Amino acid sequence: MINKTPSTLKEIAKILKVSVSTVSRALHNHPSIGLTTTTRVHELAKELSYERNQSAIFFKERKTYTIGVILPSLSEPFFSAAISGIEDFAAANDYNVIMGQSLDDFEREKRILENMKTHRVDGMLVSITKETSNYDHFNQLSKYNIPIVFFDRVPDKKEIHCVACNLESGMFQAIQKLTESGHSLIGLINGPHKLFASRQRLEIYAKGLRAAGISFESDLIVSTDLTRDGNTNALHQLLSLKQQPTAIIVFNDYVLLDCMSMVKRAGLIMNKDVSFISFANLPLWQYMDTLPLASIEQFPYKQGEKATEILFQLMRSNEPETLYNQVIIDSQMITYCP
Amino acid sequence: MINKTPSTLKEIAKILKVSVSTVSRALHNHPSIGLTTTTRVHELAKELSYERNQSAIFFKERKTYTIGVILPSLSEPFFSAAISGIEDFAAANDYNVIMGQSLDDFEREKRILENMKTHRVDGMLVSITKETSNYDHFNQLSKYNIPIVFFDRVPDKKEIHCVACNLESGMFQAIQKLTESGHSLIGLINGPHKLFASRQRLEIYAKGLRAAGISFESDLIVSTDLTRDGNTNALHQLLSLKQQPTAIIVFNDYVLLDCMSMVKRAGLIMNKDVSFISFANLPLWQYMDTLPLASIEQFPYKQGEKATEILFQLMRSNEPETLYNQVIIDSQMITYCP
DNA sequence: CTTGATTACGCAATCGTTTGACTGAATTTA
């Protein structure tokens, strides 16, 4: 096992008896270096399998060619798809990606952010935790001229760059599908009110019903804390109503999975006694026997990719931006039962 | 938006009218610097929110405090669990992780490796592609003194550091469970023979049968190319036998999922007409209605964590190792139907 | 023969931090 240290410009220069600057310029095919010298340098560089020391360049250019990504969970299918989008775009631009998972813990999010700041990432992509409602730590970053683009789980404020999914399109498709199938009592199992995602779902649910000419019954709206018990309780509430909903729109596929177990335990039949449409379009539906009517796809890969694209724009133009990029990607209902 | 550039030792030195070296040492609480100076430096550093320029340090120390991870897919539940293990261990040691997905493409794997080499990662963790049978690109790395630890999908050779899962324990448990339930015709749907994973499964399947006193019937062994068609064909072959197996051990859960669809289409009943045990223990089983008898857990998180631990050992002792670490983690059968 | 351009390259500074060697002063020891 040879302990070969990578070769440097200095080495090449010494062997060729020219100066380091000549070697550097030769390797960049700078016009002020003669053809003979240039080729000699290139040849020797190849022979010694010279490779630029990125660390030295990072240091000199005060850039790291690295972007930081913070998201709640790496193993969540939604986020791992988003990461793929980010990775691919970054790799195509010779950038590296470092990642941190906040595990939906606000303090952890702050810690990771600190860490990435000291590592001097050139830019950040963030999907915030469920707990995050204070954004001071993010504002700090922009003072150091490190741009941030939020995606999917974005702060509820205007002065940010972000990419998010417009759930309205999916929600409208869902309500349309339900009304076309004759449903008029459409419940909503929402998430905790403190989540932006919940408030948003409530709003578009109301809007969707209005558009479909269905009256809004507050009884038909329940919420869950996203625990297993919370999920089943929420469904239980709806099923205990005098006016039981025949269709239910659910916060996301995970909540729905718990609901489905309960439906089964209660001896009810999916899509007959009660029908569901939810959000996320988890890959696991492909493998399941019992399926909801539909699930709403939020295009995580596309979101990640687009967010990265915006981040690169921001990093290139190091002008302090006053214009905020806010890209909305339309969601789309994916039908599982016709 | 203020374009504040991070403060440096030089700045602090100038303000305090001491030399840069004094500031540096003061911040490290070096004994040769007086208490007064030391505290003054610390205070000013805090005030200016000084942070060491990691790039400069990386450069100087010729380390990047970054490890590279190459694996087939980020979105595969197995690998995202492994990543979590890697991330956690690395973060605890103030290391960063950069990742690349080979997507089971050999050329891509080589390209990513090159990229990580030029980025001068301090070490690498690799789970090889299904195609990789030439390991020259990895050998190159060790010449540059960049240690590599392979995990899960490891090269089939001895001179490597690796962490892998011992499938034997799980296989034996599986066969034991099946024989206890009265099965004596136990089939195997294996993967392509070129995969090490397949050859290994075949070997331990044979060994397991022998241990259980069951005769080995080559008819009962079929293989799939892991495509959907390949998977259903494999099952079809087994079900067409005169001596149909009553239980089948399957290459992995994905293959099993396809088999399950076919079982359903054929009007057979899972765990009655035919029983399955497979490998991977995908999280999605938790949500399914129809389940195999069991699936064999390979502890990806633990594998990732252990591999990283070994990598850190190697990075610390930059002695050229002649001893190869090969850690085997026992697999375990997780029962879904008693 | 002198000026001016052109070619081909070298010098030295720079980025921020660390560290071995060194210095000047105060204090202690023999």
Add this chain to the structure above:
DNA sequence: TAAATTCAGTCAAACGATTGCGTAATCAAG
């Protein structure tokens, strides 16, 4: 009192690549 020790800090080099500026050498044109 001279020599030795400790204290508190400074100097300068080093890591590798880049780049503005400088400068010999050659050649052509005026």
